[in-house]
Amino acid sequence: METFHIIILLMDATFRVATPLVLAALAGMFSERAGIVDIGLEGKMLGAAFAAAAVASVSGSAWVGLGAGIMASLALSALHAYACVTHKGNQVVSGMAINIVVAGLAPTLAYAWFQMGGQTPSLGGDARFRSIDLPFSDAAREIPVFGYIYADLISGHNILVYLAAAAVPICAWILYKSRFGLRIRAVGENPHAVDTAGISVDLLRYKALAVTGFLCGISGAYLSTAHGAGFIRDMTAGKGYLALAALIFGKWRPVPTLFACLLFAFTDAVQIRLQGVELPIVGVIPVQFIQALPYILTVLLLAGFVGKAHPPKAIGTPYIKER
């Protein structure tokens, strides 16, 4: 029973950590499937996290904060599209520029507006997304195993966690079953064919990046108004890059990407539990090594286990009509 309890706790932590990763990875999926590399997921998340926390603390409503986060992320996404689609700029450089601008801008504005050393005030009450108890969770707790899982693992998260869970099938449906999704996949594989069919490549890529911005906005807002209680500098700590790695590891497909995110999140959850614990044979692992575990795992996964990945064919190359 003790092990079972620990596993449930670990899974619970995994879901919480995985939520922003899943949303960001799905965001990246739309952009990359449309042929635009998006290193800027990190910056968009950070920007959204700041905007959401700042507006939520002023307005006192987490939902208004979420809206502001989405708007900030959409704006950054539009900038990325303007550089990469309209001006055919280097997509990796553009993403990196966005990351660096936001890494500086968010604490600068936070410092100027809240005078708290680059943070936003701590959020409470309605300014934060609170956990929801699903119906009958209290009654179900008495039922062994399944009831317990329902009450302690499935129930008791905030609404954005459920939203992320729902986003996976929705995004899969959009990508594979809708006309918009078909066109996105087409423009990432062969923009010339799309152009020949009389569909604007640029407009389509703008739309795809808008979806990216929308999802990244939710992801960032989750960090500062649901998972945490306020914005702190560099609070994304590489999550945007991890999401991108999960997307590559998941071969640009929604469900495998979900599992890749869960794997990263699980490593993170284990990482927190392992700190200072004496293990058989190896003893206590230095905390710095454990903290680096998700990053090491990313490198190992990208190096060895991806196998033959097939990125979208036109990824990274701006579309120029004459060729």
Add this chain to the structure above:
Amino acid sequence: MAEGKARFGTPLKIPGWVNYALVPLVNLFAALLISGIVILIVGDNPLKALEVLLYGAFGYPEAIGYTLYYTTNFIFTGLAVAIAFHCGLFNIGAEGQAALGGIGTAIVCLYLDWLPSWAIIPIAMIAAALFGAAWAYIPAYLQAKRGSHIVITTIMFNFIAASVLTYLLVEVLINPAGQSPESRPFIEATWLPFFHDFLSMPETPLNISFLYALVLSGGFYFFVWHTRWGYEIRVVGQNETAARYAGISPSRNIILAMMISGALAGFVGINEIQGVQQRLIIDFTNEYGFVGIAVALMGRNHPVGIFLAALLFGALYQGGSELAFEMKTINKEMVIVIQGLIILFSGALEHMFRPRIEAAYRRVATWRTVEAG
């Protein structure tokens, strides 16, 4: 304009100064303009900020020393990012490679300090280069042989390098006499000579690694444009298929370019650890690696351009810290904003102004020839 007039209908050649001076200046101006707007938003006067910044960077001898000391770091990381760019690679890992370079330098200075001064300084330099190169080798190998995206692996290696540095300082190299995570001070024989040791100027962190950076810039020029290796690296960067067809191995050159890149970034360790701090500390890399991206982009991957861009960022860092000191609402993150905007305008949006500037130049030039004729 004689040739321009000679054949009707041939496109006018755009002279070098338009592409290498005017366009970067316009990009810089755009970045500064947006930064000025940000300063307005946070409620300060951008013109006064500019004045404080310029005075803080160049206004008095001590400031110039500090500016050139920062410039040194940016020359190293700018060259590092540039050599990778020449090979078509985007090395975001200069930060981590610089951290490893510092570790290499520190290990030599801590454990080989029984050697005479003339031996230990070059050995420490070689160690910095080797450690940086080794750290760059792994992502390079993974890119060349396994196809792992070098941008993501180098970012991950930055995080891992930070962990390695913290681990070493907390568990291994920590000064037994102290509490904070830093090594014991190096003995004086390992120190690099400061400029104020042999010039009459105030005490600044500027040391001989600045001269070393200038020498390296010359070497960089010679290597990239006048050797077979440099040529091969550029061919791979321009067109991998063509390189392969010409019998040039892309994977060999990717690894070579990245190792040179790592070694160059590692030299930050010399300036910071051996030159200024004289002990190993945490977070000495101070974003120099990321700034290197902006320096290389602005300097168009050419040593002369890189020197000028490095000087600009040196001034921004030094003037920026003065700014954070003088003006209440501005802190050092503002410099990061400016840096990001410069990357945005001179990297991602490089095609925004250039066609317009070139068109404007053409119009002015034709108008002038018509006037003259």
